Amino acid sequence: MTQQRYMVIDVSLCHDCNNCFIACKDEHFMNKWLPYADEQPRHGPRWMNIQRKERGQFPRIDCCFLPMPCQHCENAPCVKDFPDCVVKREDGIVLIDPVKSKGKKAMVDSCPHGAIYWNEEANIPQKCTFCAHLLDDGWNMPRCAHSCPTGAIRFYNVEKAEFEKIKAEQKLEAYKDEAGRNPHVFYKNLYRYEKHFIAGGILKNGDCVEGAAVSLKGVAAPGQTTNYFGDFKFDALDSGTYTIVVNGKDAMTVTIDASLNVGSIEL
Numbered sequence: 001m002t003q004q005r006y007m008v009i010d011v012s013l014c015h016d017c018n019n020c021f022i023a024c025k026d027e028h029f030m031n032k033w034l035p036y037a038d039e040q041p042r043h044g045p046r047w048m049n050i051q052r053k054e055r056g057q058f059p060r061i062d063c064c065f066l067p068m069p070c071q072h073c074e075n076a077p078c079v080k081d082f083p084d085c086v087v088k089r090e091d092g093i094v095l096i097d098p099v100k101s102k103g104k105k106a107m108v109d110s111c112p113h114g115a116i117y118w119n120e121e122a123n124i125p126q127k128c129t130f131c132a133h134l135l136d137d138g139w140n141m142p143r144c145a146h147s148c149p150t151g152a153i154r155f156y157n158v159e160k161a162e163f164e165k166i167k168a169e170q171k172l173e174a175y176k177d178e179a180g181r182n183p184h185v186f187y188k189n190l191y192r193y194e195k196h197f198i199a200g201g202i203l204k205n206g207d208c209v210e211g212a213a214v215s216l217k218g219v220a221a222p223g224q225t226t227n228y229f230g231d232f233k234f235d236a237l238d239s240g241t242y243t244i245v246v247n248g249k250d251a252m253t254v255t256i257d258a259s260l261n262v263g264s265i266e267l
Helices: 019-028 077-081 105-110 143-147 160-170
Strands: 004-010 049-057 060-068 086-088 094-096 117-119 124-126 153-158 185-188 196-204 213-217 231-237 240-246 249-256 260-266
Touching: 004 160, 019 049, 019 143, 049 196, 060 196, 077 086, 077 094, 077 105, 094 124, 105 117, 105 124, 143 153, 153 160, 196 240, 196 249, 213 231, 231 240, 240 260, 249 260
Parallel strands: 004 185, 049 260, 196 260
Antiparallel strands: 004 153, 049 060, 086 094, 117 124, 196 231, 213 240, 240 249
């Protein structure tokens, strides 16, 4: 069986440095890697786009970042809608033919992730290629993974069965794949971008309470104890209603559809 190319992105390790974006631009701006891809424009297209989200309310907030290249789907809508000019290689990489795709601007709208960009000057749709020209030349990863300083982006070339084991062991998830497109880009700690948290602090007589036992009703999340500042935080929560229990007593019930700082709970 042919080995497949996969990218794994750890959301918890991305701090929006944009090294991946810059490396992609450096590789493809003013460079024609035909027949893989034509030159990328200097401005506009972000073949490695970084989506940003802020969760919570001051002072209990966090920011998370979701790098979004082409997902190289096994059931790619662009391949289905434009079979004459988009090909999925045996190793899973999806490529747009820079000659045959000329003038086909409608291809941009075929991608549910917005990962296909229109090159106005060249009159063609373009996207991330996983740096297939480098992989075919012996590289073991694309430029974005090579340039990531935190190791947030990792690249695999393994058989599908082996990657299924990796996916299970690392609890990897696809991003918004309800339609079963079966992408070759997976995310670790995706809850940081898709889920919510409930955070707060415990006070007694106006002072922070360290070591208070806090748990949530309505979720299987393990209990925890407050830190030196009396703070607690439950993450990876779905929208819904939760009861905060402090030292065995119901303290507050909240309904969330976004991350929430409940403020201070006085004992």
